[in-house]
Amino acid sequence: xxxxxxxxxxxxxxDQEVRxxxxxxxxxxxxDYLSVMGPSGSGKSTLLNVIGLLDRPTTGTYTLxxxxxxxxxxxxxxxxxxxxxxxxxxxxHLVARMTAFENVELPLVLAGVAPAERKxxxxxxxxxxxxxxxxxxxxxQLSGGQRQRVAIARAMxxxxxxxxxxxxxxxxxxxxxxxxxxxxxxxxxxxxTLIVVTHDNEIGNRARRHLRMRDGKVVDDYVGSRP
Amino acid sequence: xxxxxxGIGVAAVIVLTGLGEAxxxxxxxxxxxxGTRLIIVLPGRSxxxxxxxxxxxGETPRDLTLxxxxxxxxxxxxxxxxxxxxxxxxxxxxxxEREVPVxxxxxxxxxxxxxxxxxxxxxxxxxIDVDRAVCVIGANVRRELFGDGPAxxxxxxxxxxxxxxxGVLASQGRSIGFDTQELVIVPVSAAQALFNSESxxxxxxxxxxxxxxxxxxxxxxxxxxxxxxxxxxxTVITQDALLATFDRIFTALTLTLAGxxxxxxxxxxxxVMNVMLVAVSQRTAEVGLLKALGATRRQVLSLFLAEALxxxxxxxVVGIAVGEAASWFVRKLYPALPLAAPSWAYxxxxxxxxxxxxxxxxxxxRRAARLDPVEALSGRK
Ligand SMILES: Nc1ncnc2c1ncn2[C@@H]1O[C@H](COP(=O)(O)OP(=O)(O)OP(=O)(O)O)[C@@H](O)[C@H]1O
Ligand SMILES: [Mg+2]
Numbered sequence: 001x002x003x004x005x006x007x008x009x010x011x012x013x014x015d016q017e018v019r020x021x022x023x024x025x026x027x028x029x030x031x032d033y034l035s036v037m038g039p040s041g042s043g044k045s046t047l048l049n050v051i052g053l054l055d056r057p058t059t060g061t062y063t064l065x066x067x068x069x070x071x072x073x074x075x076x077x078x079x080x081x082x083x084x085x086x087x088x089x090x091x092x093h094l095v096a097r098m099t100a101f102e103n104v105e106l107p108l109v110l111a112g113v114a115p116a117e118r119k120x121x122x123x124x125x126x127x128x129x130x131x132x133x134x135x136x137x138x139x140x141q142l143s144g145g146q147r148q149r150v151a152i153a154r155a156m157x158x159x160x161x162x163x164x165x166x167x168x169x170x171x172x173x174x175x176x177x178x179x180x181x182x183x184x185x186x187x188x189x190x191x192x193t194l195i196v197v198t199h200d201n202e203i204g205n206r207a208r209r210h211l212r213m214r215d216g217k218v219v220d221d222y223v224g225s226r227p
Numbered sequence: 228x229x230x231x232x233x234g235i236g237v238a239a240v241i242v243l244t245g246l247g248e249a250x251x252x253x254x255x256x257x258x259x260x261x262g263t264r265l266i267i268v269l270p271g272r273s274x275x276x277x278x279x280x281x282x283x284x285g286e287t288p289r290d291l292t293l294x295x296x297x298x299x300x301x302x303x304x305x306x307x308x309x310x311x312x313x314x315x316x317x318x319x320x321x322x323x324e325r326e327v328p329v330x331x332x333x334x335x336x337x338x339x340x341x342x343x344x345x346x347x348x349x350x351x352x353x354x355i356d357v358d359r360a361v362c363v364i365g366a367n368v369r370r371e372l373f374g375d376g377p378a379x380x381x382x383x384x385x386x387x388x389x390x391x392x393x394g395v396l397a398s399q400g401r402s403i404g405f406d407t408q409e410l411v412i413v414p415v416s417a418a419q420a421l422f423n424s425e426s427x428x429x430x431x432x433x434x435x436x437x438x439x440x441x442x443x444x445x446x447x448x449x450x451x452x453x454x455x456x457x458x459x460x461x462t463v464i465t466q467d468a469l470l471a472t473f474d475r476i477f478t479a480l481t482l483t484l485a486g487x488x489x490x491x492x493x494x495x496x497x498x499v500m501n502v503m504l505v506a507v508s509q510r511t512a513e514v515g516l517l518k519a520l521g522a523t524r525r526q527v528l529s530l531f532l533a534e535a536l537x538x539x540x541x542x543x544v545v546g547i548a549v550g551e552a553a554s555w556f557v558r559k560l561y562p563a564l565p566l567a568a569p570s571w572a573y574x575x576x577x578x579x580x581x582x583x584x585x586x587x588x589x590x591x592x593r594r595a596a597r598l599d600p601v602e603a604l605s606g607r608k
Contacts, residue, residue, distance in 0.1 A: 054601050055601050075524065078523045079521065081519070087519050093519075095513055106520060110517065
């Protein structure tokens with residue numbers, strides 16, 4: 001369970017203060033499927049970064065699965081992030097000189113998982129995402145949709161409880177976008193908490209719960225479709 | 228580029244220390260050839276301080292003569308005395324001509340210098356002022372003038388005079404700066420006539436025992452002083468003292484060279500730093516990603532440090548290869564110079580390379596480790 005309590009995230013730009021998150025309080029149940037929408041600069045990515053433990057709230061508290069995260073040090077954050085959070089980015093962020101297999105394997109290497117155990121896990125995931133025959137290709141030999149599916153496999157390899165996707169289809173055409181979305185919705189159906197940031201109403205509407213942000217505030221929060 | 232810098236650094240350490248070592252061993256070898264129990268008397272006072280007295284009195288240092296050499300022979304515990312006169316003269320035989328160093332000495336020279344003849348004999352013993360027209364030639368001289376034919380008994384023209392070849396020197400090493408293979412040795416009185424000069428270049432004195440060397444040195448000085456109207460106008464040196472001095476000088480030289488080379492390694496280290504800084508900034512997004520995937524600071528740090536270390540190691544390997552090749556090349560070109568770095572130079576070079584890799588890799592690695600994942604990923608930095 002994710003609980004944000006009066007979270008603010010301030011950025012100092014010159015002598016101006018930007019409130020990227022402004023007093024956000026939010027509770028997200030395990031296994032839920034949320035979309036976050038709103039104009040550019042409204043704080044969607046910042047919210048995702050805070051939930052993903054990549055960024056810390058300036059004020060307020062963030063509790064993940066009954067653990068207060070604000071007090072954790074950098075290494076504990078890294079550790080928690082590795083085990084509980086999966087990220088998918090708009091621009092994939094695959095390591096260019098590594099094959100699909102190695103990219104997916106990377107979090108396991110960082111976590112110190114033994115090579116013998118790594119192989120079946122990576123193979124299984126690539127299989128699930130129909131990438132078996134692409135596992136020894138490097139990112140530049142893959143299509144955008146395939147790259148994003150490699151990124152999904154990488155996000156999932158540590159079996160996180162939360163999957164965060166920041167405009168996952170932003171760089172994809174309609175067909176591969178749909179494929180990618182289907183893949184992550186499938187994961188949500190298996191129980192993972194899924195949060196998708198998007199500008200696309202059609203994609204946003206597929207979620208169970210919808211957040212709308214403006215100027216760092218959550219201005220709308222509803223379940224199901226709005227009449 | 229980086230490999231090159233590191234490689235050059237390591238190679239420099241190896242070649243330069245090799246050079247220092249070689250110079251030291253070369254000089255040591257030179258003295259070894261001189262034989263032991265050796266005292267060298269040379270004309271002229273070697274003043275280290277003050278003004279040469281001759282400068283005021285208008286005197287020039289007296290020459291060292293054959294009579295002086297004979298007087299030295301009378302000192303107790305002196306076993307052999309070999310006066311030396313050196314010059315260069317054209318020689319010719321069978322229509323072939325060359326210019327070679329000519330050494331005038333006596334029969335004692337062979338034993339004093341610890342050399343041998345491979346053919347015939349050395350200069351015959353006898354009164355040193357008897358001018359016999361015989362000579363001993365170096366191996367190269369023999370080959371070039373007489374080829375495979377017989378040399379002993381042949382006639383050889385040195386300057387304006389004819390000599391009969393009585394022996395060929397063993398092709399062994401060098402002697403007081405001359406390559407014995409290129410030498411022609413004639414009786415000292417013949418050399419005096421040849422160069423039209425009475426004065427000796429050196430007198431080599433061999434004592435009966437090592438222990439008597441110091442006493443003989445002092446007596447030699449006294450004898451010459453007495454003969455030269457109380458002027459102490461010769462320098463007497465013992466081989467041990469010389470050798471020790473040279474050893475010190477060359478050890479210092481080797482260390483200096485190693486130091487200079489190490490500085491070049493440090494420069495290479497700075498290059499490592501630059502390369503790593505570029506690597507970090509080029510891979511900012513990757514670092515951000517690693518962090519997003521749960522890499523700790525330590526992991527990022529050790530990743531980049533390992534990379535710097537690997538680069539340095541590769542550089543060191545390249546350097547050793549280059550250094551070895553360079554040393555080999557120098558050895559081929561100048562066989563007389565036994566260019567080989569001492570093993571501590573290799574260890575020093577590699578350690579310095581690795582240390583500078585780590586030290587200078589540290590800054591970029593820490594920069595990478597401290598990157599904020601959000602900013603790194605978004606490419607804001
Ligand atoms: N590192 C930062 N330094 C300064 N200002 C920042 C930083 N990160 C975000 N901001 C500011 O915070 C606000 C929210 O940014 P955020 O990236 O969350 O917006 P967003 O909703 O994701 O926008 P978009 O739809 O364009 O991705 C913006 O005004 C942005 O300029
Ligand atoms: Mg954004």
